[in-house]
Amino acid sequence: MATLHTRSAARLMIAPSVLLLLAWMIVPLAMTIYFSLLRYNLLMPGMEEFAGLSNYTYFLTDPAFFQAIFNTLAIVLGVLFITVIGGIALSLLLDQPMFGQGIVRILVIAPFLIMPTVAALVWKNMFMNPVNGLFAWLAKLVGLQPFDFLANAPLFSIILIVAWQWLPFATLILLTALQSLDEEQKEAAQMDGAGAWSRFFYLVLPHLSRAITVVILIQTIFLLSVFAEILVTTNGGPGTQSTNLTFLVYAQALLQFDVGGASAGGIIAVILANIVAFFLMRMIGKTLEA
């Protein structure tokens, strides 16, 4: 792009895709904002009228809203905690030379390839079911009362299911990072008298820091909008105990038929996601520069 001519030609060339992307984003956003300012209920078609900011007032003062914010954060942080720590542990194990390494690695990746709805249903019916589930069977085997996960600890159960799905992703990224660690550095640390724990702490962990940030960034984006797992297991309940922001917007629009309120919720979710993204990018900018 040396000359003015090539530069303006380049701009002309990319203009269509930029415009298309812009329209792709702007049109739905504008429509959502527009709907959020209407009194728009599917049960009363043809009765739409301008409602000002009242949809926002209702949504923000809804007690379920704060529960949903808390649940959203709990899911994101809980899953990140489990997958990052579990991913580091698993990748360290998988990095060891062992018999059947290829097969084991494929098995580890498998959960990531299963659809969220299927995974959640498998967990709900085959593991966590208080009558037929594996956990119930195990509990009975040692003479304990089976624990009804989805009724008594719904949020924790969902975190567990989602973490199970994302663990392979974290493991995979961290494993590749681990394999790029220079063998001579490890040997040098060994000669320098560093034990296994010191080598992990002073050598492996700093080496993984970049990969860990990538895992956190990508997972946060997807975890803010966990939906299928909640829909097929707890349906947000009991009460609103496992409702996150995405599910709350869904409930508003398709269970209460309040499109206006749901749109307001959607806009609030967008704003919150941007706030999270802002802090995330700052944190990541620091790590990726180093």
Added chain:
Amino acid sequence: MGSITLKNVSKVFGAHAVIPSIDLDITDGEFVVFVGPSGCGKSTLLRLIAGLEDVSDGQIVIDGRNATELPPAKRGLSMVFQSYALYPHMSVRSNIAFPLKMAGEEKAVIDKKVADAARVLNLTDYLDRKPRQLSGGQRQRVAIGRAIVRQPEAFLFDEPLSNLDAALRVNMRLEISQLHQQLKTTMIYVTHDQVEAMTMADKIVVLNRGRIEQVGSPLELYHKPDNLFVAGFIGSPKMNFISGAPAAAYQAHTIGIRPEHLALSKEQGTWRGTVGVAEHLGSDTFLHVNADGIGTLTARVSGDFGVTHGDPVFLTPDVQRLHKFDDKGLAIR
């Protein structure tokens, strides 16, 4: 102090014996160079001494103590790696301090030792930089700094100069030799470059296919090579080997004559030939001569010996410095 003895040490990978069996004595304060072509097992031997590989059989005695089963950190050795193996996220200071920190030294002691090492290696101005902000030679010095702060019984160098450019390599060679004069610690140095071996070593160990071909001082190896391999490996340009009738004239299967021990003349001599390629270095000229009935010989003449491609020349070997070998490649003395 830093004496190292290998007794019957062998290393087997699967069915392949990389090192069949080696006996070697290294006395305290010696600068020993392991030299040989790539794949001769010299690096493996060094890693066996370091403890980074387990010996398959035999014993390694360091400082009178059987160290065969000891982990690397307990052997009192430190190593400089080919890739330097600096810790990339740590500053130069933390890199050099790392072994001391692992040994649980006090902060004040660490600071003092790091400062001393940095002064010796001219790194004082770079202590707060990260390794990637340093040049190749500086990184090399940091790696050496990390090795010397522990005051080990012996230093192990694994081809430390092979990633540096030619000019820097000559400099660092000198610096490492000076460091050895200063510290008087045993050093074991692995290289495939016979020039490095000749210039730095007190004692050279020539290895080939996991076997020791010869051990001796640089000049011993140069003047009295035990066999064809050592004769061909030590010295640059390579020794000329002649077999057949010309060798039989000296009652040998093969004779060897170094390029610097061939006298050239334009008028008369033992062997006649024509000049092939002339490499002019200024002070010297290396002539590749196609000798009649013998083959190509390399000869070193002074820079002002005026011949060019195609000129006839006569070569006369210095009979005193002729090396004779029997049909097994061993030297006849």
